[in-house]
Amino acid sequence: MKDMIWPPVRKGDILLSARKRLLSILSLSTGLVGLVSALLSLPVTLDEYPVQSILAIIGPALFFSGPVILDRTGAIKTLSAILIGSIYGMILFQALSIGGAANPVLIYLIGLPVLATFLIGYRSGIVTGALVVLTYGSIYAFNDLIPVSSIPLTRNIIATWNTIVLVLLGLSLTAWAALFQREMERANRRLDDARCEADKANMAKSDLLAHVSHEIRTPMNGILGMAQSLKDTPLSVDQKRQVDLITSSGDMLMAIINDVLDLSKVEAGALELSEREFDLRALVDNACQLHDTAARRKGLTLKPVFGDLPAQRVLGDPHRIAQILNNLISNAVKFTHKGEITVDVGCTGADMVEFRVRDSGDGIDADLAARIFTPFSQASAETSHTHGGTGLGLAICRNLCTLMNGEIELESSPGAGSTFIVRLPLRVVRDETVDPAHSAASAPDTIESENTESGTIRPLHILAADDNETNRLVLSALLQRHPVELSLVEDGKSAVAAWQSGHFDLILMDVRMPVMDGLAATREIRALEKRHHKPATPIIALTANVMKDQIRGYRDIGMDGVLAKPISPDRLDDLLRSVSDKDGRSAPVPKTQSY
Ligand code: ADP
Numbered sequence: 150m151k152d153m154i155w156p157p158v159r160k161g162d163i164l165l166s167a168r169k170r171l172l173s174i175l176s177l178s179t180g181l182v183g184l185v186s187a188l189l190s191l192p193v194t195l196d197e198y199p200v201q202s203i204l205a206i207i208g209p210a211l212f213f214s215g216p217v218i219l220d221r222t223g224a225i226k227t228l229s230a231i232l233i234g235s236i237y238g239m240i241l242f243q244a245l246s247i248g249g250a251a252n253p254v255l256i257y258l259i260g261l262p263v264l265a266t267f268l269i270g271y272r273s274g275i276v277t278g279a280l281v282v283l284t285y286g287s288i289y290a291f292n293d294l295i296p297v298s299s300i301p302l303t304r305n306i307i308a309t310w311n312t313i314v315l316v317l318l319g320l321s322l323t324a325w326a327a328l329f330q331r332e333m334e335r336a337n338r339r340l341d342d343a344r345c346e347a348d349k350a351n352m353a354k355s356d357l358l359a360h361v362s363h364e365i366r367t368p369m370n371g372i373l374g375m376a377q378s379l380k381d382t383p384l385s386v387d388q389k390r391q392v393d394l395i396t397s398s399g400d401m402l403m404a405i406i407n408d409v410l411d412l413s414k415v416e417a418g419a420l421e422l423s424e425r426e427f428d429l430r431a432l433v434d435n436a437c438q439l440h441d442t443a444a445r446r447k448g449l450t451l452k453p454v455f456g457d458l459p460a461q462r463v464l465g466d467p468h469r470i471a472q473i474l475n476n477l478i479s480n481a482v483k484f485t486h487k488g489e490i491t492v493d494v495g496c497t498g499a500d501m502v503e504f505r506v507r508d509s510g511d512g513i514d515a516d517l518a519a520r521i522f523t524p525f526s527q528a529s530a531e532t533s534h535t536h537g538g539t540g541l542g543l544a545i546c547r548n549l550c551t552l553m554n555g556e557i558e559l560e561s562s563p564g565a566g567s568t569f570i571v572r573l574p575l576r577v578v579r580d581e582t583v584d585p586a587h588s589a590a591s592a593p594d595t596i597e598s599e600n601t602e603s604g605t606i607r608p609l610h611i612l613a614a615d616d617n618e619t620n621r622l623v624l625s626a627l628l629q630r631h632p633v634e635l636s637l638v639e640d641g642k643s644a645v646a647a648w649q650s651g652h653f654d655l656i657l658m659d660v661r662m663p664v665m666d667g668l669a670a671t672r673e674i675r676a677l678e679k680r681h682h683k684p685a686t687p688i689i690a691l692t693a694n695v696m697k698d699q700i701r702g703y704r705d706i707g708m709d710g711v712l713a714k715p716i717s718p719d720r721l722d723d724l725l726r727s728v729s730d731k732d733g734r735s736a737p738v739p740k741t742q743s744y
C-alpha cells in the first residue's frame with residue numbers, strides 16, 4: 150500500500166510521512182467526490198445557478214493538484230490549511246446560495262475538525278470545531294434570510310445524497326485510520342529498534358569503560374604499591390615529598406576512574422544498591438571527619454548538626470550515601486574560603502531523611518545552577534585548573550539519589566553560599582523491626598566503612614598466584630613489612646601444584662590467568678580438600694573485577710573473600726590480621742575496597 154500512495158515520502162519521519170499520505174488521499178477523494186456530485190447535479194442547477202455550477206466543477210478539480218504541490222513544496226501544514234479552508238468556503242457558498250440549512254452539503258462540515266486535527270494539530274482541530282459549530286448555528290439562526298431555492302430538494306434526493314456522502318466519508322476515515330495505525334506501528338517498531346541500538350551502544354560503552362578501568366588499575370597497582378613500599382624505606386625529605394606526590398596523584402587518578410565507571414554503571418542501569426542497617430550519625434560523623442583536616446587547613450569550621458532523628462539506625466546503602474555526602478562536603482570545602490560548613494541531618498517525614506550540606510562559599514550563579522547536575526558541568530574551564538575535578542561528582546550524586554528513590558536540589562546565589570539538599574527514603578530501624586537478613590553482619594559482600602578489628606600479624610605462609618609480573622612485585626613489596634613467607638606462582642595450575650606440596654595459611658588468587666584461571670584453580674583445590682578431608686585453606690580473590698555479582702560468583706565457587714586491585718596496604722593488613730586472629734582455621738571475608 151505504501152508504494153501505491155503518492156507522493157513518495159522522506160525516510161525517517163514516519164508520522165510526517167503518514168500525514169503527507171493522508172493529505173494526498175484527502176485531496177484526491179475531495180476532488181473525486183466533489184466532481185462527481187457537481188456533475189450529477191449539473192443538469193438540474195445549471196440554468197438557475199450557472200456560476201455555482203461551474204465553480205462546483207472547477208473547485209474540486211483544483212484539488213487534484215494537491216499531491217503535486219505537496220511533492221514540490223513539502224509545506225504540509227500550509228497546504229492542509231488551504232485545503233480545509235477551501236472545503237469550508239465551498240460548502241458555505243453552496244449552502245448560502247442554495248437552500249441554507251436544507252442543503253445536504255452542510256454534512257461535510259462535520260469532517261473538517263477531524264481533518265484539521267489529523268493534518269495540522271489538535272489546536273487547529275479545536276479552532277475548526279468551534280468555527281463549524283458557529284457556522285451551523287448561524288445558518289440555522291439566519292435561515293430565513295437565505296434565499297429559498299426553487300430547485301426541489303426532496304427528501305429522496307437528500308437521503309440518497311447523504312447516504313453516498315456518509316459511505317464515502319466512512320470509507321476514507323477507515324482508510325486513514327488503517328494507514329495511521331500501520332504507520333504508528335512502524336514508528337513504534339523503529340523506536341524499539343533505536344532503543345535497543347542505544348542500549349547496546351551504552352552497554353558497549355560501559356564494557357569499554359570497565360575494560361579500560363581494569364587495564365588502568367593493573368599498572369596503577371604497580372605505581373601505588375611500589376610508592377607505598379618506597380615509603381617504608383629510609384628516604385630523604387625531598388624523596389618522601391616526591392613519593393607522596395606519586396601516591397596522591399595516583400589516588401586522584403583512581404578517583405577519576407571510579408567516577409567515570411560509576412557514572413557509566415548508573416547510566417547502563419548496572420549499579421546495584423545494597424540495603425543494610427547502619428548508624429546514620431556515625432556515617433555523617435565519619436564523612437565530616439574525613440574532610441576535617443582539609444577544612445581546618447583553610448581555616449574553616451566543619452560540623453555535623455543532628456536535628457530531629459527518631460533513631461540512629463536506618464536501612465539503606467551506607468556506601469553510596471557516604472559517597473554522596475563526601476562529594477558534597479569536599480565541594481563545599483573546595484569552594485569556601487572563609488566561614489563554616491554544616492551538615493544538617495534530620496527527618497522530614499516518616500522514613501524520609503534530609504541532609505543539608507551548607508557552606509558560606511562563593512555561591513553558584515543561575516547559569517551553572519541550571520546545569521550543575523549534568524555530567525562535566527563546571528563553573529568555567531578555569532575551575533578544573535584551579536580546583537581539579539571533572540564535573541562528574543554532582544551528576545553521580547543525582548543519579549545515586551534517583552536510584553535510591555530520593556532527590557537532590559540546590560539553593561544558592563552568588564556571594565551567599567550554597568546549600569545542597571538531599572532527601573532519601575531511609576527506613577528507620579526500631580528494635581523490633583531489625584531484619585537479620587539485612588543486618589550488616591549478614592551482608593558480607595558489601596563495603597564496610599568501619600575498619601576490621603586490629604590485632605597482630607603472626608608469621609604466615611602465603612601462596613600468591615598472579616600472571617602479571619608487576620602485581621607479583623607489588624605484592625612481595627607490600628608483604629615485606631610483615632613476617633610472611635611468600636610463594637609466588639604465575640597461573641592456577643602452578644597454584645594447585647604448590648598447594649599440594651606445602652601448607653599455606655592463605656592463598657591470594659588472581660582471577661584471570663593463562664593455563665588455568667583462578668576460579669578453576671579454586672574449584673580444584675576445594676575438591677581436593679574434600680577428597681582428602683583436609684581443612685579449607687582461606688582463598689582470597691585478588692582482582693580488579695569487584696562488581697557485586699562478580700564477588701558473589703567468587704563466593705559461589707568457594708573463595709572466602711576479595712582483595713581489590715590496586716591493593717590497598719591497609720586492606721591487605723586487615724586481611725593478614727584477620728587470618729592471624731582466626732589462627733588460620735578459616736578466613737573471614739575481608740572487606741572489599743571502594744571501586
Ligand atoms: P567537580 O569534580 O568538578 O567538583 P562536581 O559535579 O562535584 O564536579 O561539581 C561541579 C561544579 O559545580 C564544580 O566544578 C563547581 O564549579 C560547582 N560547585 C559544586 N559545589 C559547589 C559549592 N559548594 N560551591 C560553589 N560551587 C560549587
